[in-house]
Amino acid sequence: MIQYFKxxxxxxWTILVGLKLTFKHLFVRAVTIQYPDVKLKLPERAxxxxxxxxxxxxxxxxxxxxxxxxxxTIETVKALPNEDLGVTSTGNKKRLxxxxxxxxxxxxxxxxxxxYPCPTxxxxxxxxxxxxxxxxxxxxxxxxxxxxxxxxxxxxxxEEFELEQKMKKAQKPAEASVNNPGAGx
Amino acid sequence: MQDxxxxxxxxxxxxxxxxxxxxxxxxxxxxxxxxxxxRLGYMYTGGFHGWAQPIADLLKLLTKEHITPVNSxxxxxxxxxxxxxxxxxxxxxxxxxxxxFVAANLNVGVFxxxxxxxxxxxxxxxxxWSSNNKYSMLxxxxxxxxxxxxxxxxxxxxLTVIVVAGTLxxxxxxxxxxxxxxxxxxxxxxxxxxxTFLIYFTASLAEVNRTPFDIPEAxxxxxxxxxxxxxxxxxxxxxxxxxxxxxxxxxxxxxxxxGGWNSPFGDFMSGPAWGVFWFVLKGLxxxxxxxxxxxxxxxxxxxxxxxxxxxxxxxxxxVNILIVGLWALLK
Ligand code: SF4
Ligand code: SF4
Numbered sequence: 468m469i470q471y472f473k474x475x476x477x478x479x480w481t482i483l484v485g486l487k488l489t490f491k492h493l494f495v496r497a498v499t500i501q502y503p504d505v506k507l508k509l510p511e512r513a514x515x516x517x518x519x520x521x522x523x524x525x526x527x528x529x530x531x532x533x534x535x536x537x538x539x540t541i542e543t544v545k546a547l548p549n550e551d552l553g554v555t556s557t558g559n560k561k562r563l564x565x566x567x568x569x570x571x572x573x574x575x576x577x578x579x580x581x582x583y584p585c586p587t588x589x590x591x592x593x594x595x596x597x598x599x600x601x602x603x604x605x606x607x608x609x610x611x612x613x614x615x616x617x618x619x620x621x622x623x624x625x626e627e628f629e630l631e632q633k634m635k636k637a638q639k640p641a642e643a644s645v646n647n648p649g650a651g652x
Numbered sequence: 653m654q655d656x657x658x659x660x661x662x663x664x665x666x667x668x669x670x671x672x673x674x675x676x677x678x679x680x681x682x683x684x685x686x687x688x689x690x691r692l693g694y695m696y697t698g699g700f701h702g703w704a705q706p707i708a709d710l711l712k713l714l715t716k717e718h719i720t721p722v723n724s725x726x727x728x729x730x731x732x733x734x735x736x737x738x739x740x741x742x743x744x745x746x747x748x749x750x751x752x753f754v755a756a757n758l759n760v761g762v763f764x765x766x767x768x769x770x771x772x773x774x775x776x777x778x779x780x781w782s783s784n785n786k787y788s789m790l791x792x793x794x795x796x797x798x799x800x801x802x803x804x805x806x807x808x809x810x811l812t813v814i815v816v817a818g819t820l821x822x823x824x825x826x827x828x829x830x831x832x833x834x835x836x837x838x839x840x841x842x843x844x845x846x847x848t849f850l851i852y853f854t855a856s857l858a859e860v861n862r863t864p865f866d867i868p869e870a871x872x873x874x875x876x877x878x879x880x881x882x883x884x885x886x887x888x889x890x891x892x893x894x895x896x897x898x899x900x901x902x903x904x905x906x907x908x909x910x911g912g913w914n915s916p917f918g919d920f921m922s923g924p925a926w927g928v929f930w931f932v933l934k935g936l937x938x939x940x941x942x943x944x945x946x947x948x949x950x951x952x953x954x955x956x957x958x959x960x961x962x963x964x965x966x967x968x969x970x971v972n973i974l975i976v977g978l979w980a981l982l983k
Contacts, residue, residue, distance in 0.1 A: 475964060479850075485948040489688045497692045 514577045515596040517570055519610040523555040523589035526563035530581035530590050538574035539581060542567035544621045547628055555587045565611050566618035572598070573606040665753070666744035674895045677936075678706035681943050688947040716884035724881065725782035732779035733882065733889035739771030740896040747903050748823045750913045750927030761822035762810055765904065766803075769859070772897070773799050779890075780878040791877025794867050798957060802858040802865075805965035809852040812973045813908045815980055816840055826912035833916045838909040844976050849909045851969045853938070856901035858961070860894065863946040867954060902938030903931065910934050 500507065509515075526543040543563040546552050552561035582591055600606050613621065679694070683701065686693030694702025720726055746761040748754035758764050773796050780792020816837060817825045829835050838845055858865035869877035879890045906912055912934075913927030921930075952960065 482945075482949065486944060489944055489948045492690060493684065493687050495687075495690055497687070498690045499692055501692065501695060 509594050509596075513594060514579045514592045516572060516593050516598055517575065517581070517608075518591060518593045519568060519570070520589040520591075521565060521568060521610050521612055523557065523587045524565050524568065524610075525555060525559050525561050525587055526565040527586060529584040529586065533580045533584050535578060535580060536574050536576055538571040540567060540569045540571075541565065542618070544618070544625050547625065555589070557587045559587050564613070564621055566613045566621055567615075568610040569607055570610065571607045573603055662756075663745070665749075666747070667741065669749075670741065670744065670892065670896045670899075673899055674892050675706045675710065677895050677898070677939060677943075678709065679703060680940070681946075682706075684940070684943050685947055688944075710888065713884055713888040718886065719881075719883045721784060721881050723784045725784070728778045728782035729881075730886070732775050732782060733879075733886045733893070734775075735778065736772055736775035737889045737893040737896070739768055739775065740893050740900055742768045742771075743900050744896070746822055747900070748826055748907065748912060749931055750924045751823075751826070752924045753928075754823050757823055758821065760820045762814060762820045762825075765822075765900075766807055766810065769897070769900070770799075770803065772893070776878050779882070783878070783881040785881055787875045788878050788880045791869060791880070794954065795861060795878060797954075798861070798865060798867065798961075799859055801958060801961040802855045802965075805851050805961060805969045806855040806859060808966070808969035808973055809848045809855065810904075810908065812845070812848045812969070812976050813837060815973065815977050816845070822907055822912070826907055826914065829911040829914050831914075833911075836909065836911040836914070836916075841976055841979050844972055844979070845909065847968065848972055848976070849905065851965050851972070852908070853905060853941075854960070855965055856905065857942060857945065858957070860897040860901055860942075862898065862942050864949040864952050865957060866946075866951055867957060898939050898942055899935050902942070903935040905938050906931060906934035 526541060528541050528543070531537075531539040531541045542565075544566050546562055546564055552564070554560050577592075579592060598606075611618070679702075682705070683693045694705040696702055697708055698704025720729055743765045745756040746754065746758050746764050748757075776795045776799075777792050780788040780790075780795070783789070813825070814820060817828055819825060819828075825837075829837060833839075838849055861869060869879075879887055882890060911930075913931040915921045915926055915930055
């Protein structure tokens, strides 16, 4: 019987204690922020959207290799001997045209593994994190300066050049064989 | 014709009041909920703290598609929300908003309110059963079990007040408490009237299905209880009925224990216009308390619910009515 009244008393008392607490919180400053209007400062080394400074890229494919989800696609074309691509800002000599450099950020898991091996430090994380799209294909970022047509053109050029080289090479042995009938067949 | 017009006006006023109040209290509920949890809640719609959000919500509900489940009982399914809302709306007829306005000055006002609000049970059971869905069904069963069992302590505590007042007319009960704070019934026969009030308040919480007695709707167990299958305006009707009921029981608390439309300062700030102010203020205070309790207390289990009703509230209110009755008799 005593326990019964005690229980009732405790019930009422705890309700009052609870009410006091919630009432106090009614006037506590909200801990949430108005997100699109107010944004929290990101930590210094936050990993968000990738960016590639294509002018510095030497097309070494180390980032493509490192990516665990294979979301980087790189295609390169050798530069012709008469073309000078210049040097990167870190002083490395550029020898390849990067005709395609696509990152599918919809697959990217922001691990940052592609950032470390880059010899010229041209692929890095930015602090942009609002880049949602209505179409998934818009999430494939094209960093290369080449349009697909230009890339095609470049490839053809190189192929032609290589063909030319081959022809030259093929011609040379032919000339040699005239002078020296014993060699070759 | 004149009579009809008068009746129309008298019946439209509570309806308008319910609509306006529901919009306001929807906003208050969300804001209180978010601030209790240290959040901000509505901030955009309409400018200042999203005051227009409930209006937008209401418009959305109004324009939504009516979906009637294929295997439901169409007639009952449509009728249920109407009955639930109509019964709580009808109860407003006997509420004296001020000394000069009460839609129907009934001599059996209290009895009428208790009787008419019991209709809610039928509406809820109808809704649950006709939806042909296990969650709705369970919710309705729970709701009925709960409301029926809590009707006992509610009626008993109201009866205690009737013993003190000696009348069933709500307007007369208000008039009896005229003349300042200490004439209110809550301060009579201390502390028994206060205990009566506690019982009434607890039981009325259960009657309107509010937390901690919201097991009929228990989101985490029953999706939404008896109104799981409802959409659009029919769903809004249930919502409206819930909020209307909240003010109804709060208003009755105010009338029975806190002097209704009487000013707490005697003649100061009293009069018909002030009457509305005081009555609505007192009512809203208890609604606010109900909202606060919702964000404070966890939900009871079904057996705990029955325990509270049958083993705590009912016996105590029986003892209470005896003591108050004897005291009133011997005085
Ligand atoms: S951050 Fe990780 S997942 Fe994203 S591109 Fe770089 S290596 Fe691939
Ligand atoms: S590691 Fe750096 S330089 Fe090499 S391909 Fe990737 S981005 Fe270009």
